[in-house]
Amino acid sequence: MIKVVAGVDIGGTNTVYGLVERTGNIVAEGNLKTTDYPEIHNFVSALAGAITNLMKGKSGIELAGIGIGAPNANYHRGTIELAPNLAWKGIVPIAEYVREKTKVPVVITNDAKAAAMGEMIFGGAKNMKNFIILTLGTGLGSGIVINGEVLYGHTGFAGELGHTTIVPGGRDCGCGRQGCFETYGSASGLVRTVLNLLSEMKEESVLREIPPSHLSSKKIAEAAAKNDPVALEAMDYTAEMIAFGIANAVGFSSPEAVFLFGGLAKAGEVLFAPVREYVNQMVMPIYRGTVQILASGIPESNAAVLGAAALAWNELK
Amino acid sequence: MIKVVAGVDIGGTNTVYGLVERTGNIVAEGNLKTTDYPEIHNFVSALAGAITNLMKGKSGIELAGIGIGAPNANYHRGTIELAPNLAWKGIVPIAEYVREKTKVPVVITNDAKAAAMGEMIFGGAKNMKNFIILTLGTGLGSGIVINGEVLYGHTGFAGELGHTTIVPGGRDCGCGRQGCFETYGSASGLVRTVLNLLSEMKEESVLREIPPSHLSSKKIAEAAAKNDPVALEAMDYTAEMIAFGIANAVGFSSPEAVFLFGGLAKAGEVLFAPVREYVNQMVMPIYRGTVQILASGIPESNAAVLGAAALAWNELK
Numbered sequence: 001m002i003k004v005v006a007g008v009d010i011g012g013t014n015t016v017y018g019l020v021e022r023t024g025n026i027v028a029e030g031n032l033k034t035t036d037y038p039e040i041h042n043f044v045s046a047l048a049g050a051i052t053n054l055m056k057g058k059s060g061i062e063l064a065g066i067g068i069g070a071p072n073a074n075y076h077r078g079t080i081e082l083a084p085n086l087a088w089k090g091i092v093p094i095a096e097y098v099r100e101k102t103k104v105p106v107v108i109t110n111d112a113k114a115a116a117m118g119e120m121i122f123g124g125a126k127n128m129k130n131f132i133i134l135t136l137g138t139g140l141g142s143g144i145v146i147n148g149e150v151l152y153g154h155t156g157f158a159g160e161l162g163h164t165t166i167v168p169g170g171r172d173c174g175c176g177r178q179g180c181f182e183t184y185g186s187a188s189g190l191v192r193t194v195l196n197l198l199s200e201m202k203e204e205s206v207l208r209e210i211p212p213s214h215l216s217s218k219k220i221a222e223a224a225a226k227n228d229p230v231a232l233e234a235m236d237y238t239a240e241m242i243a244f245g246i247a248n249a250v251g252f253s254s255p256e257a258v259f260l261f262g263g264l265a266k267a268g269e270v271l272f273a274p275v276r277e278y279v280n281q282m283v284m285p286i287y288r289g290t291v292q293i294l295a296s297g298i299p300e301s302n303a304a305v306l307g308a309a310a311l312a313w314n315e316l317k
Numbered sequence: 318m319i320k321v322v323a324g325v326d327i328g329g330t331n332t333v334y335g336l337v338e339r340t341g342n343i344v345a346e347g348n349l350k351t352t353d354y355p356e357i358h359n360f361v362s363a364l365a366g367a368i369t370n371l372m373k374g375k376s377g378i379e380l381a382g383i384g385i386g387a388p389n390a391n392y393h394r395g396t397i398e399l400a401p402n403l404a405w406k407g408i409v410p411i412a413e414y415v416r417e418k419t420k421v422p423v424v425i426t427n428d429a430k431a432a433a434m435g436e437m438i439f440g441g442a443k444n445m446k447n448f449i450i451l452t453l454g455t456g457l458g459s460g461i462v463i464n465g466e467v468l469y470g471h472t473g474f475a476g477e478l479g480h481t482t483i484v485p486g487g488r489d490c491g492c493g494r495q496g497c498f499e500t501y502g503s504a505s506g507l508v509r510t511v512l513n514l515l516s517e518m519k520e521e522s523v524l525r526e527i528p529p530s531h532l533s534s535k536k537i538a539e540a541a542a543k544n545d546p547v548a549l550e551a552m553d554y555t556a557e558m559i560a561f562g563i564a565n566a567v568g569f570s571s572p573e574a575v576f577l578f579g580g581l582a583k584a585g586e587v588l589f590a591p592v593r594e595y596v597n598q599m600v601m602p603i604y605r606g607t608v609q610i611l612a613s614g615i616p617e618s619n620a621a622v623l624g625a626a627a628l629a630w631n632e633l634k
Contacts, residue, residue, distance in 0.1 A: 130471045144569070146463055146470075153463075153571025154447045155607050163601045164568040165561070168484075175601055244482070251481040252461070252569050254470025284480045284492055290472050 001062040005316070006051045007309030009111065010034060010070035012085035015047065018302075019054055019061065020309035024122035027061060028054045029305060038087040040097065048101035065105040066098060067312030069114035069304060076156035078108055107315045111135065111304065113150050113159065115296075116143025117314055118307030119259055124297025131257045132249055133296065134161065134242070136217075136264035139174075140182035140189070146253055162186070166244055184241035187217035187264040193234045194220055205230035221267035235270050242271075243278030250283050250291055257292040261303070265295060318379040322633070323368045324626030326428065327351060327387040329402035332364065335619075336371055336378065337626035341439035344378060345371045346622060355404040357414065365418035382422040383415060384629030386431035386621060393473035395425055424632045428452070428621065430467050430476065432613075433460025434631055435624030436576055441614025448574045449566055450613070451478065451559070453534075453581035456491075457499035457506070463570055479503070483561055501558035504534035504581040510551045511537055522547035538584035552587050559588075560595030567600050567608055574609040578620070582612060 004019040004027055011034060018029035030050055037043035055063055072083040078095030080088065088094075095106040109117070116133045119125040125133075129148045135141040140162030144151040151158045162182035163175050170179025171192060183189050194207055194215060206223050207215065207230050223231035246258050258279075264271065276293045283291070298306055321336040321344055328351060335346035347367055354360035372380055389400035395412030397405065405411075412423040426434070433450045436442040442450075446465045452458040457479030461468040468475045479499035480492050487496025488509060500506050511524055511532060523540050524532065524547050540548035563575050575596075581588065593610045600608070615623055 130475075146468060147466065149464065151463065151570060154573040155571045155604065157603050158447075158569065158571035160568045160601060160603075164565040165599070168561070177599075177601070244485070248481040248565070249569065251477045252475065252566065253468060254472045254475035256471040282482070282494075284477060284494070286474050286477075287472065 001060055003064040004061050005064050005309050005312035006054075006066045007305040007307070007312065008047065008066060008068045009114070009304030009308050010068060010086070012071070016305055017047070017051060017054075018305040018309065019058070019063075020306065020313075022313055024306060026302060026305065027058055030054060034086070040088045040092055040094065043088075044094065044097045044101055048098065051102065063102070063104055065107070065312040065316050066102060067114070067308040067310065067315070068094065068098070068106065068108040069111045069308040069311070070094070070108060071110060073108045073110045074156040075107070075109045075113070075150075075152050078106070080108070105312075105315065107311055109150070109311055110141070111307070112141030113143040114307030114311050115141075115261055115298075115303060116145050116150055116307075117310040118298050118303060119296060120145060120148075121310035121313055122298060122306050124259060124294055125257065128256050130253065130255045131259065132161075132253070132255050133259040133261055134185070134246075135262040136186050136242075136260060137262040138186065138188050140186040144253060161245060161249060164245070164248070166241065166248075181241075181245040185238065185245055187262070189241070190217050190220055190234060190238045190264060191215045193237050194230060197230050197234050197237075201230055201233065203229040207231060217264045217267065221270065224267070224270050232270075235267065236274050238264075239271055239274035240278050243275050243282055246275070246279050246291075246293070247282035250279070250287050254287060255291060257294050259294050259296050261296040261300070266300075318377055320381040321378050322381050322626050322629035323371075323383045324622040324624070324629065325364065325383060325385045326431070326621030326625050327385060327403075329388070333622055334364070334368060334371075335622040335626065336368075336375070336380075337623065337630075339630055341623060343619060343622065344375055347371060352404070357405045357409055357411065360405075361411070361414045361418055365415065368419065380419070380421050382424070382629040382633050383419060384431070384625040384627070384632070385411065385415070385423065385425040386428045386625040386628070387411070387425060388427060390425045390427045391473040392424070392426045392430070392467075392469050395423070397425070422629075422632065424628055426467070426628055427458070428624070429458030430460040431624030431628050432458075432578055432620060433462050433467055433624075434627040435615050435620060436613060437462060437465075438627035438630055439615060439623050441576060441611055442574065445573050447570060447572045448576065449478075449570070449572050450576040450578055451502070451563075452579040453503050453559075453577060454579040455503065455505050457503040461570060478562060478566060481562065481565070483558065483565075498558075498562040502555065502562055504579070506558070507534050507537055507551060507555045507581060508532045510554050511547060514547050514551050514554075518547055518550065520546040524548060534581045534584065538587065541584070541587050549587075552584065553591050555581075556588055556591035557595050560592050560599055563592070563596050563608075563610070564599035567596070567604050571604065572608060574611050576611050576613050578613040578617070583617075
């Protein structure tokens with residue numbers, strides 16, 4: 001019998017899941033619509049049934065555990081807590097519910113922490129004990145690994161670098177505060193920066209032809225690749241702000257590497273090159289040259305399932 | 318035989334040392350002038366001799382190890398590296414030198430990390446696994462404990478919160494950069510804030526009668542206790558900046574408590590009360606009410622020796 005774990009990524013719209021060997025090989029995968037199950041017990045039944053069905057399709061494998069990545073997940077308590085984008089309200093002990101249905105160990109964490117675990121078990125951080133991953137999407141998530149362990153802190157909610165303040169009195173943030181790293185360093189932060197630059201700069205730009213609600217980090221990166229001056233300036237400013245957040249994180253935990261992941265990271269060298277340069281300028285002299293800025297070593301299409309699976313494999317070791 | 322360790326605190330001017338039981342009881346102590354030994358081997362011989370002499374004065378005790386707190390100490394390498402305030406230049410493998418002379422295990426760290434260890438072993442953090450200590454003196458040092466271990470990071474130099482940037486383009490810092498937490502949140506930061514407020518405010522103040530080079534956090538705290546308007550405003554602004562640095566640290570590691578220690582912390586409630594209030598305003602909602610702001614549980618007169626001794630005891634456990 002070959003042991004596998006199920007990696008499950010619960011999103012506001014879709015839930016994806018897969019059976020994953022210790023090597024990272026995905027044996028089978030599937031998905032279901034999270035929004036079809038406004039009642040948590042129905043969701044858990046559907047998920048357990050889907051995993052059982054996947055197992056039935058393969059012979060010679062045994063389910064050793066389940067790892068779940070979900071928004072507002074609390075690793076310590078096995079709960080999803082007050083998630084604004086899910087129908088399940090309050091504090092939901094989902095790990096316990098899934099364990100009851102499947103009779104295997106279940107562990108849960110948020111998506112950025114799952115990404116960190118994926119990077120450590122299957123990706124570019126296999127030999128690292130101290131690193132940080134930043135997920136640069138609509139929000140800015142972070143997973144921090146210290147001495148080979150994902151950082152949870154006293155509350156289970158450590159590692160919210162996206163909501164550290166980098167500009168006092170700066171941009172309004174969805175968390176109700178101002179100037180959070182997320183409002184400058186995420187994909188949506190890049191869009192906000194473009195809008196600001198369109199007001200400040202006089203240069204022509206293809207970005208002036210796109211309705212603001214249709215702007216995306218992908219379109220801005222494409223414009224930057226064609227030397228659009230506003231896109232280039234926005235990318236450089238965003239790189240500087242990401243570097244600022246990284247430099248302060250380096251002063252805290254002195255990681256060996258910082259991985260950039262998610263939609264904005266796909267921009268590639270037009271983002272990575274200035275981030276590297278600014279980080280080296282901004283950190284204290286004792287840290288210069290000690291921190292690598294790397295792209296994630298996990299293919300994005302499988303990252304959510306592999307991250308959640310890595311969480312389960314790490315628990316079983 | 319009762320086991321003791323030697324706790325040694327190497328400062329730019331004086332080195333203090335003591336023999337400390339596992340309970341924190343200081344059996345004997347002494348000091349020597351660091352500046353009398355510009356050659357490191359002479360210093361090591363003098364220190365080893367001094368510890369041996371202390372041991373001779375007591376019967377029934379056995380030396381189990383030595384812990385050293387020193388500026389620019391690297392725990393991983395057992396070295397003092399490029400310390401600007403010590404005569405020993407370059408990278409000094411002092412742990413190895415002291416081990417050769419004394420034949421017991423020797424461990425070294427910087428003073429703020431030793432303070433964190435002292436707090437955990439002998440002080441107010443005995444039952445805590447995740448906390449931070451800020452030493453608010455001429456500089457702003459920090460010791461960060463995560464999962465019961467002092468944070469060293471990839472380089473051994475993690476935990477330089479005093480040199481995270483809290484005001485981009487702000488006050489010049491001794492590290493060559495600008496706007497570091499240390500330039501606002503330390504005792505000397507408070508003095509700088511008073512000077513700035515003396516330029517901005519028109520109120521009378523006893524602080525206008527003191528030459529700037531004679532200003533100290535002690536004098537400012539005394540003026541604040543007498544409701545001096547400039548001193549009160551400076552204390553409030555400093556509390557706000559300390560809270561800002563703490564709030565960002567909370568977003569990183571979600572500690573159970575932050576201890577304030579050192580000259581500025583002696584100001585007491587005039588500092589602690591606004592720090593507590595600002596921290597609770599500034600942190601993300603999920604952290605509200607989760608972080609205690611506490612005075613150190615170690616008497617300052619013994620803190621350096623106890624911190625270094627705690628480091629050694631922790632290594633021996």
